[in-house]
Amino acid sequence: YxxxxxxxxxxxxxxxxxxxxxxxxxxxxxxxxxxxxxxxxxxxxxxxxxxxxxxxxxxxxxxxxxxxxxxxxxxxxxxxxxxxxxxxxxxxxxxxxxxxNKTITTVTFREVLFSEEMKKEEDPLSIALGKDITGKPIICNLAQMPHLLIAGATGSGKSVCINSIINSIVFRCSPEDCRLILIDPKMVELQRYNVLPHLLIPVVTEPHKASGALSWALAEMTDRYNKFKDNHVDKITTYNNNLPEGAEKLPRIVVVIDELADLMISSSRKEIEHDINRIAALARAAGIHLVVATQRPSVDVITGVIKANLLSRIAFLTSSGTDSRTIIDRYGAENLVGNGDMLYMPSGYKNPLRVQGCFLQNDEINNIIAFIKKNNRTFFDQSAMDVIEESEASSEDLKNDDNNIKVDPLLEDAIDMVLSDGQASISMLQRRMSIGYARAGRIIDAMTKMGIISKADGSKPREVLISRSEYENSKL
Structure with missing residues (x-):
């Protein structure tokens, strides 16, 4: 450490x-x-x-x-x-x-991270956020949030806050406690963290890979819930405290997205928005947490559905009262002073807390990274990387055949699966093939057009309309 x-x-x-x-x-x-x-x-x-x-x-x-x-x-x-x-x-x-005030008093990362208030926190996902107006250190528990939306104008303190969150995890968690997925489409802020042993995969900079990373997290969530079901538990802490023989401890996973706006204007917007919403709505008990940040707090970036699922929020200085309302449902952030001054609205609170965020200097971050690089090694999860690479390749290589059906590299595997099972559903493909909702939906649509499965009938699984021999004959 x-x-x-x-x-x-x-x-x-x-x-x-x-x-x-x-x-x-x-x-x-x-x-x-x-x-x-x-x-x-x-x-x-x-x-x-x-x-x-x-x-x-x-x-x-x-x-x-x-x-x-x-x-x-x-x-x-x-x-x-x-x-x-x-x-x-x-x-x-x-x-x-x-x-x-005429002069802002700097709140150092050290004085909050090593405060008496932090020492009382047992959960390793406790984050050093800053100090309130009375000078009391403010600690936020990411596991309880369980997801966080951060927004504010350029230069208001958003990136420094993200650095405080990442480094709080680095100081308090081992890689066995928590793994990180860092998504940085700006390719500026998070690249230096590529040496962290906590990283599950290298820092993601491309929207297609970001979509793949979120799809992987969604599939991992489903897999964890299946483990919980098999072992008659309902959340990650209970599972880890009662590990089945031969099973490995499940680490918490924190997904940090540094600029949501860059992902929401990409061709993968639909998949990304869907996966963010699914993870935010369902992943708490599975130990998967989102930290989503943007400097464009407009309704086309922070959509109503995203905001409804990210209930803990931080608003830094905004350029207008409208932007403030988009983030925290009230005016006020437009009158902040910048430089880390924030309105922190934890889930369940009626009124935001005014907090001066920790300031973590670049040379401090460089010292931390140099220390970690000297004393640790990174060990990325190859299986997660393979799934993400495959997802990226499929999004680039999808093409139309003569019947205008998109051909997915996994289509044949999916057909083989449903012919064996005798039924099909999007959730089944997601779980069994470790793919995202949108991709599974496209494969289901393709099989429907090909006459292999029935059309949707409410929440019921699709029926398989042909036998394996009939399908093989149709290919001749």
Whole structure:
């Protein structure tokens, strides 16, 4: 395992902001009073990126009046990116007004990763996220999420957050605990992680291979559930705690997609979107988790179905309130200050947490990678690589025959399988052939057009309409 010595220590320099906070509180009260809003600042919390002023409103003052003058408050308080209003602050009767600090205090990766809060976390998939407005380290458990959507404008801190997630796993998990699939269509951020022993396959950069990797993960999910069924368990932790004789421990699998938008404009969009949704909806108990990031939080990238299945979300600074709503179903991210300032919405929470994300410098990442390269070796899963390569080849080589039926390299194997079983279904092909939903669907369509199996009849398996000898004769 890498150690704390590879990471930079936090600065011990403490800046006394009490006098500045008092002056800003007075200015805020005067600004509100100029609009006929009577309120007193009951408490001030100076966080890493913003200061929260907790307002005690006079009786009869409507909170909506503060929202109506938010732009004027921002102007008077010299809040270039605007202010954020939290009404009320959870657990209180106060209204919170968050105003950016003139200087952002860096939250180092080390101080969160080795905090007392992290030491209490037993799950190896606990992630060092950052610090909240009170300075408390925020730890998120990827196993409980169980999937995460990250979005924000370019330069807002999204890539640094992904690095924090990957390196939290590297520090806390052995390759036996967790394997990684990294998908980086931009070919910029994740290439340096190719030396990690945690990698299941080399970093994926091509959309067709990304589609193949997701299809493999979906097939692996199905295979794991079959193992659970055979051993009368319902989730990965129970299975690993009661391993059948001769069986190997199943590692958790984390799939990181650094730029979803690049995949959603590729020819493999349909397959990718389907597989993401299936994994997000079903893979939690199988120990397969998604971290999906994009700098284009538009509805054509973060579709309604994808968002519905990725319930834990992080919004960094966005270019508009519309983008903020696309990510976390509310305005607010457009008024963040950038540089790691985020709104973190864990699954099940009604209101987001404002967090200053950990900052992990490039030289720290390089130190970690150099240490790992010196002390470990990569061991990719050859069977997974073979399935993905085969999937990529089939997507490029599919061609039309004289009857305009797409010929898949696996079509003959699929025909042989259904002739032997006497029935056919998409899920059966997915499970038995380790392929994705879209590809299995195309093979089923081809066999239907060829008259080998019946047309769909609700959720029932397709009937096989011809015998093996009839099929062999038809080929002559």
């Amino acid at each position: 890498p150690n704390a010595g590879l990471l930079k220590l936090p600065s011990n320099k403490k800046v006394d902001t009490s006098e500045q906070d008092i002056l800003r509180a007075q200015l805020l009260e005067e600004t509100l009073d100029s609009f006929g809003i009577s309120a007193k600042v009951a408490n001030v919390t100076h966080g890493p990126a913003v200061t929260r002023f907790e307002l005690d409103l006079a009786s009869g003052i409507n909170v909506k009046r503060i929202n109506n003058v938010a732009d004027n408050i921002a102007l008077n308080m010299s809040a270039e990116n605007g202010i954020r209003i939290e009404a009320p602050i959870p657990g209180t009767t106060f209204v919170g007004i968050e105003i950016p």
